[in-house]
Amino acid sequence: MIIAFGQFLEVLVSGLLAGVLYSLVALGFVLIFKASGVFNFAQGAMVLLAGLALVRSLDFLVANGLPFWAAIIAALLFAALIMAITAFLVERFVLGPLINQDGLTLFMSTIGVTFIIEGGAQMLFGSDVYPLRLFPSDAWFLFEGSFPGGLLVSKIDVWGGMIAAVLVVGLAVFFQQTKTGRALRAVADDHAAAQSVGISLNWIWFIVWLVAGLVALVAATVWGTKLGVQFSIVFLALKALPVLIIGGFTSVPGAIVGGLIVGAGEKLAEAYLGPFIGGGIEYWFAYVLALVVLMARPQGLFGERIIERI
Amino acid sequence: MRAPDGPPVTSGDVLLSIDNVSLSFGGVKAISGVSFDIRKGEIRAIIGPNGAGKTSMLNIINGFYHPQQGIITFKGEARSKMRPHDAADGGIARTFQNVALFRGMSALDNIMAGRTLKMKRNMFWQMLRIGPALAEEVEHRHRVEEIIDFLKIQEIRRTPVSRLPYGLQKRVELGRALAMEPELLLLDEPMAGMNIEEKEDMSRFILDVNEHYGTTIALIEHDMGVVMDLSDRVVVLDHGIKIADGTPQEVKSNQAVIDAYLGVAH
Amino acid sequence: MFYRETGQFKTSYAADMQIFPIRQDRIALWVVLAIAFLGIPLLDQLQVWPFGGEYMLRAILIPFLILSLAAIGLNILTGYCGQLSLGSGAFMAIGAYSAYKFGTGVHIPLGLFNLSIPPLPVLPSILLGALMSAFVGILFGIPSLRIKGLYLAVATLAAQFFFDWVFIRVKWFTNYNSSGSVSAPDLNFFGYVVNTPIDRYLLCLVFVSIFALLAKNLVRGNIGRQWMATRDMDIAAELMGIRPLYAKLTAFAISSFIMGVAGALWAFVYLGAWEPLAFSIDRSFQILFMVIIGGLGSILGSFLGAAFILVLPIALDQVPHALGVPISVETVSHLVFIVTGTLICWLLIVEPRGFARLWLTGKEKLRLWPYPY
Incomplete structure (x- = not known):
C-alpha cells in the first residue's frame, strides 16, 4: 500500500514537473494570442531555433577557450539576438501585411513561418542532437524515511519549475507595471482603439513576438538540458496546443494549470492504463483529453464565454 | 402612409405574435415584457433609439436568441422559443444589419x-x-x-x-x-448607409415584394421618412420596453416616442 | 485572340451550368484527358523520354495522382466547408489499413461467436476501407458542431496522434506481423492483375478522374453551396435553414471517404508495402500545403498544389545539380521547408485563393487581351 502510494506520488510529481515544461511553451502561445489574436503555431519551432542558436554558439565559444560562465552569457545574448531578428522579420514580412485578416488565415501563415524557421534553423545551426548542460541532470531522493526507496525527483524538472515561476512573475510585472505592458494589454482589448490613442501596432507586435521568442529561449534551456537540442522538440512543443485548449487561449494561469494537468495526466495514464492497452499513451493522451474538455467546455477551463452576435 | 386613397391594412389575420417576451444577457436586460403582433400582408416597422433591442427582437423571432420568458406564436403555433431551422422552415427569412452575405x-x-x-x-x-x-x-x-x-x-x-x-x-x-x-421577411436596417437614390430603389423593391408576392414584412429602420412612407403599423421600443404601437400617424404624435427620441428625462 | 467566348450563346440553364461553359476550356480538358489516358501510355510503350525507365511514372505521376485525390478530399473539408484539419494522414491511414484488413480477411473474436469476413476482392476492399474512414471522419467531425477554427484543428490533431498510435500498437491491424510493416494484396480487378507501372498509373488515373468529377458535382450543387455558406458565415447560413450538423458532417464524411480512397491507393498502388510512418503528421501537413498553395475551395487547385509540392524537392535537387553546384540531401530537405513556408506566407498575403485563382486571373486577362478590361 505504502509502496503503491509512493509510486503514485513519484509519477504525479514527475508528471507535474514535466507539465511545467509544456506550460513554458504554452505561455509563449498565450502571449501572442492575447496581444494580436494570432494563434502562433510557430512557437515550437521558435523553441528549436532558440535552442540550436544557444547550444551551437555555446559549444563554439567553449571550444575557443572562453570560460564556461562567460560563454553561457554570450550564448544567451546571441540566442536572444536571433529571436529578436526572427520577431522583426515575422512582423515585417508576414504579420504586418496580413493585418486585419481572419484568424484562420493568420494561423495558416504561422504554419508557413514554422516551416521557414525549422528549415532555416537547421540549415544555419545543423540538424543533429546537441547536448546542453546548463542544469544538473541527476536526481534527488526525498522522504526516504516515509517510503521505501524514497521519492525520486529529477533536479532538472525542479529547475524547470523554478524558472517557470520566475518567468510568470516577471511577465506579470512586465504586463502590469510597464508602459509597454499597458500598451500590450490595450492592443489585446481592441486593435483599432489602441491605434487611435497612438500605439503603434507594428511596434507592439514586434515586442510581443520578441517576448514570445525569449520565453521560447527559456523553454529551450530547460528542454535542451533534459532531452538535448534536437528536431523532435518541435513535436513535444505541439503538446502545448492541447494544454491551451484545456487552459483557454487567453489565460496565463490557464496555460500553467493546463500544462500541469496534461503533464500529470499523461504520466499517470501511462503508468496505470499503459500496461493494459499497450504503452505509448503519452503520444496521444493530451490531445484526446483536450478533445474531451472541448466537448464539455468549448472555451476551455479558464477562457471566457463568447456571446455571438449578428 | 401608403395608399392614401384606401384604408391601411389593419384587419388581416395575425401571422406572428410576441407575448410578454423578455431576454437578458447575463445580468443585462435587452428586452423586458414586450408584446406585439404582425398581421398577414402588412409592413410592420420596429423603431427605437440605438440599443432599444430592435435587432435582438428580430433575433428572437427567427430563433437565434432564445428569450428567458414569453410566448412566440407563429402561424397559430405557440412556443417559448424558435429554433433557427423551424423559423426558416416555417417561412421566416431575414437580412442583416451588417451585410451577412457568403463572401466567397x-x-x-x-x-x-x-x-x-x-x-x-x-x-x-x-x-x-x-x-x-x-x-x-x-x-x-x-x-x-x-x-x-x-x-x-x-x-x-x-x-x-x-x-x-x-x-x-x-x-x-x-x-x-x-x-x-418567405411568408415573413425580416429586414434589419435595409437602407443603412445608402444614398437617397439607393434608398428609393430599395423602398420600391420592398413595396413590390409586399404587393406582388403578398409577403409580410417586418423592418427595422432609422430613416423616419422611409418608415412613415412604407409601414402600415409601427412598434416603438426603448431600452427593451415597448413604448408605443400603432399607425405611423399615431406613433408620430405619441409623447413617449418624442421624449425617447429627443432624450427628455422621464 | 483564340480564347474568346464571343458568339457562344447559351440557350438553356443546363448549358450555362456546365463545369466549363467556355468551349475553349472544354477542348483543353479533352486534350489533357487524351494525353493522360492515351498519350502517356503510348509514350511509355515507345519508351520515349522522359518515359524511358519507370522513374517518371513511379516517382512522379502516380504519387501526383494519389496526392491530388487526397488534396481534393481535404479541400472539400477545409477549402469548401472551412473546417481546418491537421489529421488528413490519419484518415488516409484508416482507409489504407481498413482496406488491407478487408482484403486479407477480418476476424474479430468476440468470445462466444467470432465475426469473420473472408478476404474480399481489392475494389470492394478499397471502397469499404474508405467507408470506414468516412465513418471515423463523422465521429471526429462531431466536435465541429461546438468548436470552431483553431480548436477544431487541435481535435483533428487528436485523430492524427491517436491513429498513429493505434496502427503501431494494435497488432490486429497489421495481422500480427512482427515488423509492423504490411504488404498489399494482389491488385486483382475483375480477373486482371494490375502490376506494371503503367497499369498502376492508369488505375490511379481512373480513380482520380471519377472522384474529381463527383467532387466537382458536389461542390457546385446544393450541398456544395451549403458547405460554402457554412464556411463564409455560419450564423447567417443557420438562420437560412441550413443545418450546421448536416453541412459539417457531410463535409467530414465525403472528405474522409476521398482521403480514405487516396490512403488505400497510396498504400496498395504506390507503396505496395508500408509502415504507419507513411501516414504521419508530415503527410497531413504535406496535403494541407497542397491545398493552401493550390487554392482553397478549388478542385483544379488541388491538382496544381499537389504538382507543386511534389515537384519542388525534385527541382531543388536536380537544378543545382544541373548547374554544377550539387547540394547535400540534407540541405535540399531544409530548402524545401524554407521555400514551402515562404510560398505559403506569400500566397496568403497576395492571393489567399492560391494558384487556382492566379490561373483564373490569367485566363481572365487572356480573354480580354489585348485590352486591359
Whole structure:
C-alpha cells in the first residue's frame, strides 16, 4: 500500500514537473494570442531555433577557450539576438501585411513561418542532437524515511519549475507595471482603439513576438538540458496546443494549470492504463483529453464565454 | 402612409405574435415584457433609439436568441422559443444589419443558397448530377433568375459578392432572402448607409415584394421618412420596453416616442 | 485572340451550368484527358523520354495522382466547408489499413461467436476501407458542431496522434506481423492483375478522374453551396435553414471517404508495402500545403498544389545539380521547408485563393487581351 502510494506520488510529481515544461511553451502561445489574436503555431519551432542558436554558439565559444560562465552569457545574448531578428522579420514580412485578416488565415501563415524557421534553423545551426548542460541532470531522493526507496525527483524538472515561476512573475510585472505592458494589454482589448490613442501596432507586435521568442529561449534551456537540442522538440512543443485548449487561449494561469494537468495526466495514464492497452499513451493522451474538455467546455477551463452576435 | 386613397391594412389575420417576451444577457436586460403582433400582408416597422433591442427582437423571432420568458406564436403555433431551422422552415427569412452575405461565393450562388430548403434531391443524385438532380438544379436556377431580374442585378450575377459595392450587396442579400419564398421577411436596417437614390430603389423593391408576392414584412429602420412612407403599423421600443404601437400617424404624435427620441428625462 | 467566348450563346440553364461553359476550356480538358489516358501510355510503350525507365511514372505521376485525390478530399473539408484539419494522414491511414484488413480477411473474436469476413476482392476492399474512414471522419467531425477554427484543428490533431498510435500498437491491424510493416494484396480487378507501372498509373488515373468529377458535382450543387455558406458565415447560413450538423458532417464524411480512397491507393498502388510512418503528421501537413498553395475551395487547385509540392524537392535537387553546384540531401530537405513556408506566407498575403485563382486571373486577362478590361 505504502509502496503503491509512493509510486503514485513519484509519477504525479514527475508528471507535474514535466507539465511545467509544456506550460513554458504554452505561455509563449498565450502571449501572442492575447496581444494580436494570432494563434502562433510557430512557437515550437521558435523553441528549436532558440535552442540550436544557444547550444551551437555555446559549444563554439567553449571550444575557443572562453570560460564556461562567460560563454553561457554570450550564448544567451546571441540566442536572444536571433529571436529578436526572427520577431522583426515575422512582423515585417508576414504579420504586418496580413493585418486585419481572419484568424484562420493568420494561423495558416504561422504554419508557413514554422516551416521557414525549422528549415532555416537547421540549415544555419545543423540538424543533429546537441547536448546542453546548463542544469544538473541527476536526481534527488526525498522522504526516504516515509517510503521505501524514497521519492525520486529529477533536479532538472525542479529547475524547470523554478524558472517557470520566475518567468510568470516577471511577465506579470512586465504586463502590469510597464508602459509597454499597458500598451500590450490595450492592443489585446481592441486593435483599432489602441491605434487611435497612438500605439503603434507594428511596434507592439514586434515586442510581443520578441517576448514570445525569449520565453521560447527559456523553454529551450530547460528542454535542451533534459532531452538535448534536437528536431523532435518541435513535436513535444505541439503538446502545448492541447494544454491551451484545456487552459483557454487567453489565460496565463490557464496555460500553467493546463500544462500541469496534461503533464500529470499523461504520466499517470501511462503508468496505470499503459500496461493494459499497450504503452505509448503519452503520444496521444493530451490531445484526446483536450478533445474531451472541448466537448464539455468549448472555451476551455479558464477562457471566457463568447456571446455571438449578428 | 401608403395608399392614401384606401384604408391601411389593419384587419388581416395575425401571422406572428410576441407575448410578454423578455431576454437578458447575463445580468443585462435587452428586452423586458414586450408584446406585439404582425398581421398577414402588412409592413410592420420596429423603431427605437440605438440599443432599444430592435435587432435582438428580430433575433428572437427567427430563433437565434432564445428569450428567458414569453410566448412566440407563429402561424397559430405557440412556443417559448424558435429554433433557427423551424423559423426558416416555417417561412421566416431575414437580412442583416451588417451585410451577412457568403463572401466567397458569387451573387448567383448566394441567392441559390436561399433555395437550399426547397431542394430535395439527396447527395448521391447531386454527386452524379444527372436526370432528376440536374432537372432540379435547373428548375431552381429558373426561379433564382426571376429574382435576379426583379432586383435588376443581371450583370453582376457571376461576380463574387465581396467585390460588389455596399448598395448592391444589400440588394443581393434581399434576393437571397426572397429566394426562400418567405411568408415573413425580416429586414434589419435595409437602407443603412445608402444614398437617397439607393434608398428609393430599395423602398420600391420592398413595396413590390409586399404587393406582388403578398409577403409580410417586418423592418427595422432609422430613416423616419422611409418608415412613415412604407409601414402600415409601427412598434416603438426603448431600452427593451415597448413604448408605443400603432399607425405611423399615431406613433408620430405619441409623447413617449418624442421624449425617447429627443432624450427628455422621464 | 483564340480564347474568346464571343458568339457562344447559351440557350438553356443546363448549358450555362456546365463545369466549363467556355468551349475553349472544354477542348483543353479533352486534350489533357487524351494525353493522360492515351498519350502517356503510348509514350511509355515507345519508351520515349522522359518515359524511358519507370522513374517518371513511379516517382512522379502516380504519387501526383494519389496526392491530388487526397488534396481534393481535404479541400472539400477545409477549402469548401472551412473546417481546418491537421489529421488528413490519419484518415488516409484508416482507409489504407481498413482496406488491407478487408482484403486479407477480418476476424474479430468476440468470445462466444467470432465475426469473420473472408478476404474480399481489392475494389470492394478499397471502397469499404474508405467507408470506414468516412465513418471515423463523422465521429471526429462531431466536435465541429461546438468548436470552431483553431480548436477544431487541435481535435483533428487528436485523430492524427491517436491513429498513429493505434496502427503501431494494435497488432490486429497489421495481422500480427512482427515488423509492423504490411504488404498489399494482389491488385486483382475483375480477373486482371494490375502490376506494371503503367497499369498502376492508369488505375490511379481512373480513380482520380471519377472522384474529381463527383467532387466537382458536389461542390457546385446544393450541398456544395451549403458547405460554402457554412464556411463564409455560419450564423447567417443557420438562420437560412441550413443545418450546421448536416453541412459539417457531410463535409467530414465525403472528405474522409476521398482521403480514405487516396490512403488505400497510396498504400496498395504506390507503396505496395508500408509502415504507419507513411501516414504521419508530415503527410497531413504535406496535403494541407497542397491545398493552401493550390487554392482553397478549388478542385483544379488541388491538382496544381499537389504538382507543386511534389515537384519542388525534385527541382531543388536536380537544378543545382544541373548547374554544377550539387547540394547535400540534407540541405535540399531544409530548402524545401524554407521555400514551402515562404510560398505559403506569400500566397496568403497576395492571393489567399492560391494558384487556382492566379490561373483564373490569367485566363481572365487572356480573354480580354489585348485590352486591359
